[in-house]
Amino acid sequence: MNITADRLGSAIATLPWRVPLADWPRELLVGLPRGISRHVVRFVELAGVVVAVKETEDPIAEREHDLLQVLSQLDAPAVAPLGYITGRCTPDGERLPGALLTPHLRYSLPYRALFSQDLAAAVARRLVDALAVLLVRLHLAGFFWGDVSLSNALFRRDADAFAAYLVDAETGELHAQLSDGQREHDLELARTNIAGDFLDLQAGGLVDASVDPLAVSNRLLERYRELWQELTGPEEFSMDDRWRVDDRVRRLNDIGFDLGELTVTTDLDGVTTRIEPKVVEPGHHTRRLRRLTGIGAQDNQARRMLNDLDSYRMATGRTDEDEHDSAMAWMSDVYRPVLDAVPVEYADRLEPAQLFHEFLDHRWYLSENAGHDVSTPEAVRSYVDTVLPAHPREEAYLREPSTGALQTLRTADPDSPGTP
Structure with missing residues (x-):
């Protein structure tokens, strides 16, 4: 078994990697809201850090870790990579999936948790607005998402709005620059997935019936195009x-x-x-x-x-x-x-x-x-x-507390670091 982690390596090595993630002991786990995922995801606390562990295939875990690492270097709004695990197997030699480790994004919530607290239609608008900003920033960085949805993002409250962060880069691709066709493909995926997200919320009674899933998904496209034009339109x-x-x-x-x-x-x-x-x-x-x-x-x-x-x-x-x-x-x-x-x-x-x-x-x-x-x-x-x-x-x-000297416009040395 190969363990690659940027930090907390010794603590990570003590986790029960020879056991399927779904069967990990409850005493190891931290109870945090989880979004809908095609993978098994669990939270554990290691040396004071809450870590999200996602089971996935070995090459996918390594590739997603590398993508998140580059996005972090580009200062893109995404969860940070911590490490990945490959070559897992049970004591009997049965092969187990690999795992991706990311620190939990503090004060963030999956979209379903937000709607369980507030059923107002305004929340839907603010969420898709935040997702539009996230998608624009990712596209400016040359990142093709490939699976744009509310489920694949986390949200932090930001005054009266939300800030969105990429949490699942499994289907993503990094390019020097995206073509218009790549961006439009991401938008079409977003239109379909977000309408589905809101239909699912309505089926679970988490969103008012007055919220039109198609209108919400169309709002994302409108906000995205407004932002993209303002940011990149030739002037x-x-x-x-x-x-x-x-x-x-x-x-x-x-x-x-x-x-x-x-x-x-x-x-x-x-x-x-x-x-x-x-x-x-x-x-x-x-x-x-x-x-x-x-x-x-x-x-x-x-x-x-x-x-x-x-x-x-x-x-x-x-x-x-x-x-x-x-x-x-x-x-x-x-x-x-x-x-x-x-x-x-x-x-x-x-x-x-x-x-x-x-x-x-x-x-x-x-x-x-x-x-x-x-x-x-x-x-x-x-x-x-x-x-x-x-x-x-x-x-x-x-006034400097120790000397009583005044920093004035005429006595400051403009060539001295830290002095205007």
């Missing part, structure tokens, strides 16, 4: 419409996605800008901004600055220039001039990263109202005159 802008680039980026941010890159192309009508959005992992912006500029900022602040940096590269024809060189030019031409333009009496109103973030918002609103790009100097004057004076002083929050 081009002239060089004079930089504020429209910001508007597109804001729409992407509103649905939880971020700008991947800007591609500048030249045609007979002049220079145009094409946007290609992509998903990035949490904390990406903070790390990228610090690497490029040395500025320390929260992730949302960093995202806004990086969006402006990318727009600056487009507007100044620096898209083919080394990224670090462009960042230094942006620091010199945009970031530092904005901070240096703030009068001394306002220097302690906001920390630098937040001030610059607000300035960018202010410049965007001015440009939107004007219908054209408002220059940075003009936007700075407006921000200093009309917005900054209304902010209370925040120096008490910026």
